[in-house]
Amino acid sequence: MANLLAEQGVKVQLLEKLDETGGLSRSFDRGGFQLDIGPHAYYAGQAPLYKDWIGAENILDVRGIYGVGYKRRQITTPINPTNLIKNLPVTDAAALALDMAFRKTLGKLTAKPEPEHFESVDQLIQARFGEKVTQFFFRDYIPKVTGLSARAVHEDWFLERDRFYKEHNLWANLLKTLLKIVKPVTTDGATGQHGQLQFLYPKRGAGQIIQGLTSKVRSQGVDIRLGYSVTSVEPHGDGPVTVKATNAEGVEETFEADAVASTIPVTALAKGLRPLDTELVGATSGLRYSALRMFYFILDRPRLSDKIQIYFPEKKYLFKRIYETRNLNPDMGSAGRTAISVEVCINPGDANDQLPAEAIQERLIGELGDFYGVGRGEVVDWFTHRVTECYSVYANDYRKNIDPLVKRLFAEDRVVAYGRTGAFRYNFLSDRVLAASAKVAEYLLSGRPKQEVLGQPDPKNPFL
Ligand SMILES: Cc1cc2nc3c(=O)[nH]c(=O)nc-3n(C[C@H](O)[C@H](O)[C@H](O)COP(=O)(O)OP(=O)(O)OC[C@H]3O[C@@H](n4cnc5c(N)ncnc54)[C@H](O)[C@@H]3O)c2cc1C
Known part of the structure; x- marks a missing residue:
């Protein structure tokens, strides 16, 4: 957004709490590997922007497969009867395959129309995929990510992911194939070869994109203030908006903006909006994000797996997903070594949040030993990074809690919120966030009323 506004001669100031830009799309350099917060796959829809920011020569065209780790086996996606039978113990494979076959034939004949809304994500998944699949993949996985039982989670948890997968045609390669063997389509996100995904990845990690963009906007004259934590935002009708932020020295500074x-x-944002609305703050205090404790291990082995990323639904593993950066860029790091990024979701303050990093890494090495046979002696280096706001937790009552903020912001023509944590949505950078940035820039340049350009107030709207 900053670069689009700067291009039109608008003066832009950017306030960032941390001492670098990038947010969730940052990468950390260790032992020659650039390690991301989560396995960032950039979809090709925004390729012209990435090329402009870092040059086409820095963008890799990646093709690869995902997997699900279950009972010490990696099930290659798509999860269809063939892959289940190839990868799972015969009893599990048979139970799942029979359930799928039943749903494909008899289930279709007896299926009732879906209700408009389900009471929880558990109900929605059961209705769509059946009890066996719900048990197999979702019932322990959802609590790992949200800290809540699947019955306490809103159907949007699934619908948001469904929206993402549908827009990129990924369902064809992942869970949709549970019910139907779909021929993969060649589009953004999916290639013609069965099970393979296709996306773009910067040679030096996900963060390279944002570093390129940061250099660009600096050269356009955007004033980037690092270490500035915004504490309040006060709109004054048609007049300028007052923003207060505390700088790295702890001194409060005031900014005025159109x-x-x-x-x-x-x-x-809800806490910082002025005049303070205690009811609105009370409602939004019921909203929560899951945090991630990322653990990165450099292993003395050439490769752990052939998968881009592997999901682990089983309760006994603390990690919910692992990805291996060499499967994105095989030239990273030093020969004979691989780096894996292990995601542990936490809720700030919970037991896993309070454990010292050493204790968690010990447990994770034990779990990697259990699943992959990794020995402690193979771990040549490790480090950890904690990110507080990663996944919006769609508790059953989340809409009631976000609605007052949505209504309040849509009444303000001069304040707009968007993004991943900024819109409380499962938005990807290369997916909704860049598109939303362009739309917000269009709105700010247009001078037209917010609803005319950005649509109606709705928690599902990517703007607030
Ligand atoms: C595990 C994981 C995997 C992902 N995988 C992909 C993927 O494969 N492909 C993809 O395209 N995207 C992916 N994403 C999403 C992508 O990282 C985000 O969509 C993108 O970073 C969102 O950008 P954002 O600006 O909305 O939010 P953020 O990146 O969260 O940026 C918000 C910024 O606001 C700053 N901030 C917070 N509070 C204040 C304050 N009070 N004052 C000033 N600054 C403040 C933060 O420090 C941060 O820099 C993934 C994200 C995660 C967590």
């Missing part, structure tokens, strides 16, 4: 676009967590 308009403010916010990508900070909605919970922080």
Whole structure:
């Protein structure tokens, strides 16, 4: 957004709490590997932007497969009867395959129309995929990500992911094939070869994209202030908006702007809006994000797996997903070594949040030993990174909690919120966030009323 506004001669100031830009799309350099927060796959829809920011020579065309780790086996996606039979113990494969076959034939004949809304994500998944699949993949996985039982999670948890997978045609390669063997389509996100996904990845990690963009906007004259934590945002009708932020020295500074676009967590924005609305703050305090404790291990072996990323639904593993950066860029790091990124979801303050990093890494090495036979002696280096706001937790009552903020912001023409944490949505950078940035820039340049350009107030709208 900053670069689009700067291109039109608008003066832009960017306030960032951390000492670098990038947010969730940052990478950390260790032992020659650039390690991301989560396995960032950039979909080709925004390729012209990536090329502009870092040059086409820095963008890799990646093709690869995903997997599900279950009972010490890696099931290659698509999860269809053939792959299940190839990869799972015969009793599990038979139970799942029979359930699928039943749903494909008899189930279709007896299926009732779906209700408009389900009471929980558990009900929705059961209705769509059946009890066996719900048990197999979702019932322990959802609590790992959200900290809540699948019955306490809103159907949007699935619908948001479904929206993402549908828009990129990924269902064809992943869970949709549970019910139907779909021929993969050649589009953004899926290649013609069965099971393979296709996306773009920067040679030096996900963060390279944002570093390129940062250099570009600096050269356009955008004033980037690092270490500035925004504490309040006060619109004054048609007048300028006052923003207060605490700088790295702890000193409060005041800024005046014609308009403010916010990508900070909605919970922080609600607390900072002036005049203070205690009811709105009370409602948004019921909203929560899952945090991630990322653990990165450099292993003295050439490769752990052939999969881009592997999901682990079983309760006994603390990690929910592992990815291996060499499967994105095989030239990273030093020969004979691989780096894996292990995601542990936590809720700030919970037992796993309070454990010291050493204790968690010990447990994770034990779990990697259990699943992959990794020995402690193979771990040549490790480090950890904690990110507080990663996944919006769609508790059953989340809409009631976000609605007052949505209504309040849509009444303000000069303050707009968007992004991943900024819109409380499962948005990807290469997916909704860049598109939303362009739309917000269009809105701010247009001078037209918000609803005319950005649509109606709705928690499902990517803008607030
Ligand atoms: C595990 C994981 C995997 C992902 N995989 C992909 C993928 O494969 N492909 C893809 O395209 N995207 C992926 N994403 C999403 C991508 O990282 C985000 O969509 C993108 O970073 C969102 O950008 P954003 O600006 O909305 O939010 P963020 O990146 O969260 O940026 C918000 C910024 O606001 C700053 N901030 C917070 N509070 C304040 C404050 N009070 N004052 C000032 N600054 C503040 C933060 O420090 C941060 O820099 C993934 C994300 C995660 C967590």
